[in-house]
Amino acid sequence: MEQVLKTAFPFIVISVGILLAFQGVLMIVAYTVLAERKVLGWMQGRVGPNRVGPWGILQPFADLLKFIFKEDLTPDKSTKFVYFLAPMVALTCALMPIVMYPFGPRIADPLSWLVPYVADIQYLGDAVAWIAEQAKNMPLTIARIDVGVLFVLGITSVGVYGIALAGWSSNSKYSLMGGLRSSAQMISYELAMGTSVIGAVLLAGTLDLNGIILAQTQSPFKWFIIPQFIGFVVFLISAFAETNRVPFDLPEAETELVAGFHTEYSALKFALFFMAEYVNMFTVSMMCTVLFLGGWYVPGLSYLVDPGSIPYALISHVAFIGKICAFLFLYIWVRATLPRFRFDQLMNFGWKFLLPVAIANVILTIVAVFFLNR
Amino acid sequence: MIGTALFFLFAGLAIACAISMVYHRNPLYSAISLVGVFIALSCLYVTLAAPFIAAVQILIYAGAIMVLVVFVIMLLNLEEDRPHSRLNYLYALGGGLGVLLLAQTFFIFYAVMRSPNQPADQTLSPGKTLSIGQAMYTEYLLPVEIVGVLLLMAVIGSVILARKLTAPQIELVVEKELEIRKEEDAKDGLGIAL
Numbered sequence: 001m002e003q004v005l006k007t008a009f010p011f012i013v014i015s016v017g018i019l020l021a022f023q024g025v026l027m028i029v030a031y032t033v034l035a036e037r038k039v040l041g042w043m044q045g046r047v048g049p050n051r052v053g054p055w056g057i058l059q060p061f062a063d064l065l066k067f068i069f070k071e072d073l074t075p076d077k078s079t080k081f082v083y084f085l086a087p088m089v090a091l092t093c094a095l096m097p098i099v100m101y102p103f104g105p106r107i108a109d110p111l112s113w114l115v116p117y118v119a120d121i122q123y124l125g126d127a128v129a130w131i132a133e134q135a136k137n138m139p140l141t142i143a144r145i146d147v148g149v150l151f152v153l154g155i156t157s158v159g160v161y162g163i164a165l166a167g168w169s170s171n172s173k174y175s176l177m178g179g180l181r182s183s184a185q186m187i188s189y190e191l192a193m194g195t196s197v198i199g200a201v202l203l204a205g206t207l208d209l210n211g212i213i214l215a216q217t218q219s220p221f222k223w224f225i226i227p228q229f230i231g232f233v234v235f236l237i238s239a240f241a242e243t244n245r246v247p248f249d250l251p252e253a254e255t256e257l258v259a260g261f262h263t264e265y266s267a268l269k270f271a272l273f274f275m276a277e278y279v280n281m282f283t284v285s286m287m288c289t290v291l292f293l294g295g296w297y298v299p300g301l302s303y304l305v306d307p308g309s310i311p312y313a314l315i316s317h318v319a320f321i322g323k324i325c326a327f328l329f330l331y332i333w334v335r336a337t338l339p340r341f342r343f344d345q346l347m348n349f350g351w352k353f354l355l356p357v358a359i360a361n362v363i364l365t366i367v368a369v370f371f372l373n374r
Numbered sequence: 375m376i377g378t379a380l381f382f383l384f385a386g387l388a389i390a391c392a393i394s395m396v397y398h399r400n401p402l403y404s405a406i407s408l409v410g411v412f413i414a415l416s417c418l419y420v421t422l423a424a425p426f427i428a429a430v431q432i433l434i435y436a437g438a439i440m441v442l443v444v445f446v447i448m449l450l451n452l453e454e455d456r457p458h459s460r461l462n463y464l465y466a467l468g469g470g471l472g473v474l475l476l477a478q479t480f481f482i483f484y485a486v487m488r489s490p491n492q493p494a495d496q497t498l499s500p501g502k503t504l505s506i507g508q509a510m511y512t513e514y515l516l517p518v519e520i521v522g523v524l525l526l527m528a529v530i531g532s533v534i535l536a537r538k539l540t541a542p543q544i545e546l547v548v549e550k551e552l553e554i555r556k557e558e559d560a561k562d563g564l565g566i567a568l
Contacts, residue, residue, distance in 0.1 A: 082406070145420070147503055150429035157437030161409065161444065168402065168448050176448065183445045187438070207426075207503055 009134065017142045021098050028321070029278045030060035036332045043336040067271035075170055075264045082169035087265065087272035090162025094276040097152045097283045102210045104140035104296045104317040108308035111135045140313065141210060148209035149201060152287060153194055156242065156280065160186045163244075163261045166273070170264035178260025181250050181343065188350040189241035189248075195358035196234035199365040200224045200291040213295030220299040225292040227368075230361040232292045234354055239284040241350065243277060246335040250343055285327035289320065296320035380421050388414035401447050405440060412436040426503045 034049065034056065041048025049056040074083065111132035119125045145151065160183055167179015201207060203224055204215040216222045225232050241248040252260030262273045289295055296316035305312040341349070391410035398404050412435045419428035510518050 082402070085406075145425040147425045147429045150426070150433055154429050154433035154437050157441070158409075158413075158432060160437075160441050161406075164441070164444055164448060165406070168444075180445070180448055183441060183448070187441055187445070190438070 006130075009131075014142060018099065021101065021103070021142060022095065025098050025101075025279065025282060026275070028325070029275065029282055030064075032278055032281070032328050033063070033274075034059050035328070036335070039329070039332045040336050043333075064271070067268050070267040072267040072269065073264075075172065077171045078264065079169040079171070082165050083264075084269075086162050086166035086169060087269045087276075088162075089165065090159060090276040091272045091279070093155050093159035093162060094279040094283070096155045097286075098279075099142040100145075100148045100151055100209060101286055102141050102148075102213055102290060102295055102320075104313045104320060106308065107138045107140070107310060107313045109136055110138050110310060139210070140317065146206070146208045146211075149197060149207045149212070149287075149291075152209075152283065153190075153197070156283060157186070157190055159276070159280065162273070162276065166265065167261040170261075172264050174257045174259070174263045175261050178252060178257050178263070181257075182244060182261060185241055185244075185248065185250060185346060185350075188347060189238040189354070192234055192350060192354040192358045193238035193242060195355065195362055196231040196238065197287075197291060198362045199228045199231040202362075202365050202369050203227060209290050209295070213290055213297060216294040217297045220294065223292065223294045228292060228361070228365070230357060231365075232288070234358045234361065235288060235291065238350075238354060239288060240331070240334065241346070243280045243284055243331075245281065245331055247338040247341050248346060249340060250346060281328060281331055282324065285324045285331075288327055289323040293323055295323075377421060381418065384414045384417040384421070388418070402444065405444050405447060408443075409436050409440050412440070426506055 037059075038048040038056070040046075049059045052058040052062045074080070109132075111128070115125075115129050115132050118128045163182045163186075164179045167175045167177075167182070170176075200212065204212040206212060206215070212224075216224060240246075244250075244252065250260075252262070257263070262270055265273060296319055298316055298319045301312065301315060305315065388411050391407045391414060395404045395407035395411065398407065412431060416428040416431040416436070419425070419431060
């Protein structure tokens with residue numbers, strides 16, 4: 001029995017970690033939707049949702065209930081299998097990068113303070129002591145593979161299928177146009193995005209997300225936003241395009257395409273696309289934070305609190321989430337500010353401006369790294 | 375034990391997707407099945423401790439190449455592929471290639487059975503990003519450069535092929551436009567003169 005539990009322990013830990021991380025991210029995402037409506041309301045001189053709960057804070061749950069109980073319509077002439085597959089692909093690809101998030105620094109000894117309290121209890125004492133021993137030097141990341149950047153970029157690029165297949169399978173001209181636009185847009189801006197990441201990866205010398213953060217942890221002047229400002233700007237712009245947000249929200253341009261690729265989707269299947277879009281926003285903000293703003297690193301915190309202690313990890317974690325939320329606010333702000341691009345403008349901008357700038361940035365960085373490391 | 379179970383899960387998935395890719399007549403279904411094959415393969419690479427190759431497999435094959443294929447299928451809205459009677463000889467060719475592949479697989483089985491069973495060198499870690507980069511840019515530099523030049527040639531070739539078709543048309547349109555304008559000018563001039 002004991003042996004079985006010990007073998008199963010890592011899997012239990014990973015399952016609990018996945019549950020906590022997914023729950024946390026999805027809660028933040030739900031409140032991003034509310035924040036978007038509220039902030040847009042304030043910026044446009046309206047009140048925003050304020051009926052469900054005090055100041056409308058229960059609005060996300062009301063929305064979810066509504067999505068669940070709405071009638072689920074399926075177009076008669078649609079390709080059924082692909083039609084059902086598309087929202088699943090979209091949300092799965094959006095959720096998978098969560099396992100790579102570097103939520104905080106390593107905690108040196110998270111559980112040994114618990115051991116003296118339970119030492120006298122017969123089986124529990126031993127079990128807790130063993131778990132505390134196992135939990136030493138605990139990382140706050142679920143999956144620890146050393147190609148985090150590539151993994152996140154790869155999975156988010158697979159997410160295009162959700163949108164493209166949704167557009168194709170709905171058998172509607174608006175959906176097909178939305179799907180086509182979206183695939184063209186994502187193929188174009190993925191290149192600029194991947195190229196803009198290379199600069200930060202070169203400076204850090206690793207593809208591991210935690211390693212990239214650790215390379216920026218001496219002072220805020222080591223944040224890659226300073227040497228890689230061009231890369232940061234290119235990444236931010238292509239991130240807006242990759243997540244289909246204003247000013248690049250052509251796949252769902254209301255005035256031309258009704259609702260774009262999800263015109264024919266209703267009820268919970270529409271909610272899956274909706275959630276996937278906001279989780280993708282969160283992921284891209286996470287990448288931006290990790291690559292250019294030092295991730296969970298808080299300047300000067302290591303002088304106040306012992307690095308590796310639980311308070312240090314907690315404050316760093318809150319800082320990480322705070323930086324991401326700042327980016328999410330930027331998304332909303334831009335949505336309230338800018339009008340939509342035209343499609344040819346979008347393509348010209350991506351291929352003729354962003355990509356050359358990103359490549360020039362890579363060449364400059366390679367030369368600089370080569371001469372500085374001699 | 376878990377590793378073996380995962381291997382059979384992903385290998386079965388890959389084979390099922392491959393069969394579905396060949397079986398379906400609708401090109402889009404085939405393309406989606408091929409994406410499934412690539413993803414199952416990359417899961418296998420992860421279980422073999424080669425995360426870099428797994429990530430690159432997803433990024434390039436599933437995320438870039440197949441997206442383009444799906445894009446083209448959607449854009450052209452291809453009809454279901456009807457069986458061609460005049461291509462019957464291809465069945466023989468395919469069967470022969472299949473037998474050859476099977477023979478190759480059995481030979482690999484045989485070779486693995488024959489070779490002594492020794493544990494892998496733990497210090498090598500061939501799947502790590504660092505070792506792949508070092509091997510690519512020291513030991514195998516020349517092949518990498520040759521492949522790079524080949525890919526560049528393909529890119530330039532595709533650009534030239536695309537330009538050849540469109541460039542004269544644009545000129546023609548412009549010339550026509552100019553002719554029409556000249557005629558109109560002449561007419562206008564005539565009109566004023568009259």
